[in-house]
Every structure is written in C-alpha cells, then in structure tokens.
Amino acid sequence: MRLLDDLQESLARRRSLIFDARRQSFGREVKYAADWIAKQPLLAAIIAEGRDVEEPPPLADWLEGCARERGISWPTQTVEGQAALSWELLSSLQPHEAANRAYKVYMRAGSANMDDMVQRFAREAFTPLFGWLAERLKQRSSVVFALRRYVYVTERFNRSALHARYGQRTATGEELYNDDLQKFLFLDAGYVTYAKPRSATGEPDLVGELSGADPIVLDGKLYKGTVPYVAKGVRQVYEYTQDHGTNVGYLVVFNLTPDQTLVVSGDGPAASWPPYFEVAGVQVYVVVVRALPPPTTASKMGPLKPALLTRDDVQQALDED
Secondary structure, eight states, rough: OOOHHHHHHHHHHHHHHHOOOOOOHHHHHHHHHHHHHTOOOHHHHHHHHHHHHHOOOOOOHHHHHHHTTTSOOOOOSSSSHHHHHHHHHHOOOOOOTTTHHHHHHHHTOOOOOOHHHHHHHHHHHHHHHHHHHHHHHHHHHHHHHHHHHHHHIIIIIIIHHHHHTTTTGGGHHHHHHHHHHHHEEEEEEEEOOOEOOOOOOOOOSSEOOOTTTOEEEEEEESSOOOOHHHHHHHHHHHHHHHHHHHHHEEEEEOOOOOOOEEOOOOOSSOOOOOEEETTTTTEEEEEEEEEEEOSOOOTTTTTOEEEEEEEHHHEEEHOOO
C-alpha cells in the first residue's frame, strides 16, 4: 500500500512543479518529471495500457496543428490515447526547447507574457497525462486496500469457518476460497467479479470488470508447503493479464501449512505491500492469507519456519515449457 501512496504523492508533486514553473525552470522540471515517470515500473505499465487502447498520432503533426489552432487541440478519440499523446510530448521535450515550444503554440493567441504561455501550455498539454495516471493509481490503491481488508477479516474472523467447510470439500478447495474472496470484493468494495471465465490461456479463478476500462485479474492458490506451485501461480496470473489486455494482476495465496509462514521476496521496495513481481512490464502482486486456524494459543505455538518465494522461483516457473 505504501508504494502506491508514495507514487500518488510524488506524481502530484511533479505535476505541481511543472504547472507552477516559469520559463527559466519549465524545461528542467519537464525533464525531471519525464525521467522519474520512466523509472517507475507501475506508471510505465499504465502508460503502455493507454497505448494499447489507442496509438497516438505523430507528435510533430499534432504540434503543428496546435500552432494553427492557437492552443492545444486533441486529435485522439479516447482518454487513453490523449494521455499517451501527452506522454509522448512530455518524454520528448528537451529542456532548452520546452519554453520555445509553448511560444510556438501560443504566439498567435494574443499573449505577450512568456510565463503565462508556459503555464498555459503545461496545463493544457499535460493535465490529461497526470490526471489519468492519478486516476489509475487511485483505482489500484482501492483494489489493494480491499485485499488488505480481506486478509484482516479472514485471519481475524473467518478462517475457522472457512477451514471447516474446506474439510468437507478438499477436492475443490481453491474454488471455495476464491468464492469467498469474490463475495467479499463485491460486498466490501463493489467490484463485480466473474467466476472462472474462459480465456485463451486457461481459466483464472476471478476476473473482474473485463468489459470495463480497468479489468481486474485475480487468481487464488492454496499453499500446502510447495513453493514452486505458488511460483507457477505467478506465471498463470501473468498469462491471464496477457489474455485480457491489462498490466497488473493479483495472486492470493491461502497458506494452509501449520508450521510455515510464506514470505514473498518480490521486486519492489521491501516495505511495500503487497509485494510484487514484474514480468515483461506486468506487475503481479502476491497477497498471502493465513488460512489455517491455529491449533493452540500463540504462546504455546513454536516458532514458524519461513518459506521464501523469490524471483528465482518465479523465473524458473516462467522458463518452463
């Protein structure tokens, strides 16, 4: 959760620095923002999603048209295409030419103040990008928050009842736990999910809002002490994201071992939750739920043995035929 919060705060700060810049610092702030966005895997993945929806037109042709129109006009048909075109501009502007680009667009618009031109250019040209990125981060933060609530509710209140039901139908145990997760996401956060939709690759247990702009792909796995099985789950979620054209997926792992704690050593910062693995521009978040009721009180239980899911485990699963 902290990773998404930090991204939102940093994105808002970059936006303010560009929008409030005067002509002397405008190009520098644009370059700083473009370099920073390009280094954030999640933001880069979101931008790639936009390009998948609509490929922006050539940048030079668009800017010539803006100069003729005496302001920023958008030839794109979707908000995704608009954001992608805005990114093309942000990432291509060189510091020494940024203010001059604003002048070329607005020199016929009746303004003689260069600072006003620069700030108008910044707001009209880059609001679609920053606004769209902020919206997508907010949506993903909402999913992560709902999953965090699910972990707490399950571990604190529901795991004994769930496990009792699991004991009656172990052959379909993953379906039982996924059904419970699906119900929670709908009742708690309003996410509409569909059980086992067909896809080109297989059947992800949960795929939400596939007909909408932000499909939510989730898969659930039971952990009974076999780390490679969980690593294969990461691969499966990645494959489902490819089937459904999204750059983020979620693997929920229900730990049913009595003496192990599953620790995920992902690709992101150590303090971020949930941890994730990045696979070819896709981020697969891994959420672990302690699903087995404790056999005794915490004071009488022995120390749990950590079982580590690492990048090497995931890479081995990805390399398998």
